Amino acid sequence: MRTRRTLLTALLTATAASATLTTASFAAAPARTIEVSTAAQLKAALTGASPGDTIHLADGTYSGNFKTSVAASAGSRITLTGSAKAVLTAGGGYGLHLNGAAYWTVKGVTVTGGQKGIMIDSARGVVVDTVTVHGLDMEGVHFRKSSRDGVIRNSRIHDTGNDGRGMGEGIYVGTANTLSDKSDNVQILGNTIGPDVGGEAIDLKEGTTGGKVSGNTFDGRGLTGNHYDDSWVDVKGNNYVIENNTGKNTLNNGYETHTQQSGWGCGTVFRGNRSTLTGATGDKQLAINVTNHSGGCKTTVYASNTVTGGRGLTNIPVTP
Template structure:
């Protein structure tokens, strides 16, 4: 909103004066063209208010950015791509909840997603979405909310949450009559993506158009919703790689489940760390249904066991199954830690669980069940000069549940400094020596931890380049930073571990060490390097294709494994010994 608009609004109304101060704008919309323009213009804190009626736009086809920095071509009717913030989300809603606006495509047999959401912090409420190939897509969208929304008459699925979309809340959604064009792919809510289109794939399955979606779709909550009737595939399909997702307090109907493309249950779970609780299931006399919930390991499709079919919790649900042979919960071979308790089957004398289901409350479930992982933010990389005080700022770290965080700073690379206030959001040190320093921040909400790192580059403004180069120990030529650290109760993944050649010359090979976060550990897979394990130290040596690094060039590797006991914090470093140095080639 520009200053002139603010002045006009101030003269019109005191109420609008407060809106002007917050720099938020309200777009009043009554046509498809106005809605398209508003979606393209909104910024953090803005609201789009829709008059009642049907909004039917033409499709737009273009490149959609994916979470890994690539693009994929898609068609859509409406797109929400701006980012809101935690304090200033972007809202799209009907002006009156009793007269909802209907966002419509050209028909369920036509191409095009009705509403494509790729921005963060959106609140979408009190609308209906209909007549598209798919309903709402949450793609690489975090911290968004969908409240009191109806989705119906779709060619395929109603709602798809994919490409790393996390920390989203779906509350009071009603999905029905989907899969009208392809009944084997008409899921109500589809969480995650098939491993063949993962960005983190194995290089054999290259994914759709050669691009990948992030598999880590996590910490999404679906609550107080009605899924069905006439969902032709599964009402819920939770894919491999998706984790920490919860379905609760919802009603799930079985009418319409077609039996095609293995659609014979209310919920398929191929992901892990999933909670299904306080829901009501109806078979609706549908003979295509074989069981209400099925756990499907995807190891046969090449998915590592860490990412599929383990630690599933099903409790306090009611299952109205019309036929005795329709089971409540079946875990297929390869499933691990599948728990069920305090469920009700009506009639009770029918089939319940198979032998892989553990009928008890797992130890520690109460602490696990409602907690979401905190978000660590160590701040942007810093450039500073010698003889200055450097402040490390982790105050942008947050917790989705609002839990109080504790902070722990440590140095992981560079000449050792005296780091102060390591247990507060703001740590600091006095910069004496030039070079590159890496610091790690771990935040803890009392139940889960998260980490992030920040690189500090210290330079001396008085340095004069006289054209000579001092010899240096090649062990100082490398730096190593862990990009992401994903830890659960028995396993871990360290990914995007970046090795950088900081010298002025190219190197032919490299070697670094990773200090793992527990003492009783195994490493069962790695990529981008060759890894050997000695106690809790993993030594990584370059792979055949990424040993040559030009001056300033970087490469990445990763590893995953299992552990027992308590996981602390992993760090990557370059040892000063001869066996941990880079081989430098003089230019």
């Protein structure tokens, strides 16, 4: 009996040890901090990162085009971080391209040069925080190809659209002339955009829904007026909240809504925005110009919005 019990105990102990070994062998690797000081190291880190990792950039200039397609998760993000003196400088193309790279955080760095700054394609939950983006031929930061639930906050964007074609938006959400790009629920919070932004500070395209533009500061000096780029914010998507922003200097209106596709450019709510139109040309400018206000496409402009200069607050009835 004792022999059988001894053998049974030994067997159970060996089985438990084997299970522990098997579990350990499949455990996730610990999160790393990857220190980077050269462009080659940065390119390697972007392609070799794993969920939970942090890529830390030393101060300095990183020349080239940088991209990643590594996806993280909501509970285990990948972070690319550095100070504003860690400068990604492109000679053309995209400065930083997150292509399918879901749940990344990009924090603190500067992106300059090239055609476009930070491009986010097919990547859910990307957070762009406290970055500086400037010196570009076209737009600064673009959420595209159904990059849902993104955030850009506390960032500085200026000197874009330098090719003069009117494609220098500060922040661009979605894709023009299509409804297939569902870059929904993008939050644009507390940024400073302008001056010398050739397109709108923010362009919210048809096909996108449910985002928020809150607490931003706009300076429209440098708007080109090309392709109707003549306001701080142009809303062509649905059900956006535009609140507590401050704007000055514009070629035309402060904020505009447009129906580029049937059923779009609807449901926008404006509240608490402060507009200064004294820099606008002519006398027909409005703080908020709504081009389609009907029973099936309503826009709400609250009396908490204010305007100085121009022709007035809005062209639709104001809600108390």
